[in-house]
């Protein structure tokens with residue numbers, strides 16, 4: 594079975610060498626040497642000043658929101674992974690869903706202002722699939738209304754927009770280093786932030802509010818990154834450029850073969866963006882293609898290929914949210930969600946398999 598993604602692992606011996614010092618020090622978690630080294634190396638790679646590491650991307654997002662003392666409504670997108678909305682709700686905040694652009698599938702910044710009320714406190718946009726949000730317009734709105742902006746940047750590791758690392762946008766940007774992402778530390782995440790006061794607050798939130806052996810300063814939870822994860826992150830960071838280059842070659846072949854298939858729409862190449870090729874979504878237009886997304890998905894399964902319907906269902910269609918929201922209020926997101934299929938994409942995916950995947954899509958059209 595060819596899955597939508599496959600984790601990249603460093604050479605086993607390289608990882609063993611990276612974790613060997615842990616057997617000397619017996620320091621395997623709680624902000625040890627590997628944690629601090631990983632943090633330093635990420636700052637250098639991402640070219641950012643302030644970053645705090647977390648056990649995973651979700652807790653990083655929850656705590657980024659919590660660190661800003663928000664209350665009321667948060668404008669966000671329904672076209673994302675469950676984590677984005679859950680993080681808002683688990684902070685006692687109310688998500689307000691804004692529709693998305695039909696080309697990049699990111700939050701439609703031209704529809705945000707109409708959703709702002711006197712209760713609105715923040716905007717949580719998502720750089721979905723690595724497509725960069727309309728950061729200029731979002732910034733302008735946030736400034737005009739005094740709103741915080743927290744980007745879910747789980748898909749955008751290493752990306753740049755107009756020469757700036759994407760993690761530098763907003764009041765905070767949240768990264769995920771989950772095993773399924775372009776760059777991973779087994780499990781892991783980070784908050785990149787602007788206000789230097791947040792460093793102390795975020796540290797307290799992830800470490801029980803403990804500042805010293807006899808000092809507990811605030812109410813916190815446990816969301817620390819351990820040394821084994823940090824060591825995996827350090828190893829993988831050595832190969833991230835190679836990882837992205839391999840993905841670029843695969844995407845090039847996908848585009849070359851699929852852009853000419855009637856009814857198959859590849860997402861646009863964004864101007865001024867240095868991409869990371871995290872995902873390769875296609876839209877299946879039933880009228881032009883001759884079968885719908887679900888039919889194509891089932892045909893893939895029969896051929897031993899498992900793409901994913903990312904993001905279907907929409908968040909406002911989930912069992913836990915559907916009573917409170919109407920998916921027809923975000924018609925573009927609903928439409929894309931019913932047409933999208935994310936094709937297999939990972940560094941070790943061989944070109945023969947990519948061609949076979951494209952054959953399955955193209956052959957159907959021939960009959």
Ligand SMILES: *Cc1c(COP(=O)(O)O)cnc(C)c1O
Nearest residue numbers: 649650651674676747769770771
């Ligand atoms: C993966 C992901 C997250 C959560 O990250 P974890 O590290 O898995 O907790 C959040 N948002 C989006 C859009 C994601 O894809």
